[in-house]
Amino acid sequence: MLGLAWIGAYAFNAAGLDTDVSWTRSVYLQKRAIAASLPPGPRVLVVGGSGVHYGVDALELERELRMPAVNFGLHAGLGLGPILALALDEVRAGDIVVLIPEFGILQDTAGGAWLSGMFAAAVGRPGLGARGAMDTAREIFRAGVVNQNSLGKGVFVGLFGATGRARPVVDARGATAIFLEGTASASKVEGRMSASSRRRVEAFAAAVRARGAHLLAALPWLLVEADDDASLAAAGGYAADLGRIAPVLRDDRMNLKSDRALFSDTSYHLTAASRTIRSRELAAQIRNALNAAIRADAVSRAGRPR
Secondary structure, three states: OHHHHHHHHHHHHHOOOOHHHHHHHHHHHHHHHHHHHOOOOOOEEEEEOHHHHOOOOHHHHHHHHOOOEEEEEOOHHHOHHHHHHHHHOOOOOOOEEEEEOOHHHHHOOOOOOOOHHHHHHHOOOOOOOOOOHHHHHHHHHHOOOOOHHHHHHHHHHHHHOOOOOOOOOEOOOOOEOOOOOOOOOOOOOOOOOOHHHHHHHHHHHHHHHHOOOEEEEEOOOEEOOOOOHHHHHHHHHHHHHHHOOOOEEOOOOOOEEOOHHHEOOOOOOEOHHHHHHHHHHHHHHHHHHHHHHHHHHHHHHHHOOO
């Protein structure tokens, strides 16, 4: 009975009846096709959850940096492991990979999150993003598990043709073409980067460099209260943890914002206007980081014995 239940749940997940699963699968397949369509040569690949999808204009990066760029933001509900695994599939020599993880997924002790197993079934990759035998077994099992919320959404999709609030419509470089309406509430930054997340990012960094690509990290733009000094301190801790793995792009306030007009429906999702501002700022930070790396490499070469 347990085996039959798992098979039935796996079939449900593989069909993508949960609207979050179907949305994530659709945008992932579109972004993957965009990345594959770009000509040989260096690209900018921006990786993260929906904060990247709604918050970075890859076309603007492309104009500012004069190289092709792809928004590879997916859904933070996948968890860090699947997001990194899917991004690594697209990395090729010469790429500049910019990792912008939401703070929450860096706290997780497991690589996958609530959406990971369902999505893995939907794309035919059970165990996606897992590390080690126990983690792989857990993620494969989760591919055949359906929670009550997903089951309810699936019933409405199957019987009434219901659709989710978000639309899987992307522009020519993978960023959202449709912004969500709403009023964002301020968030808080808490905790620190977990040891397992640190190991996953370290392994991702090593794999990126092994492919001849370059890794940068950045903090996300996040809405917080203006006087939230605790969040500022916590975000600084995340920046320090990521900085031990790759250069971190951020402003003096750790990319924490208190102007609600910059955000749409959540504290991570930007408006069309603020996305442009954010993308231009990010392009300048990427350019400065690359120039600094070039200068450091030149100094290193000059100091080597001939």
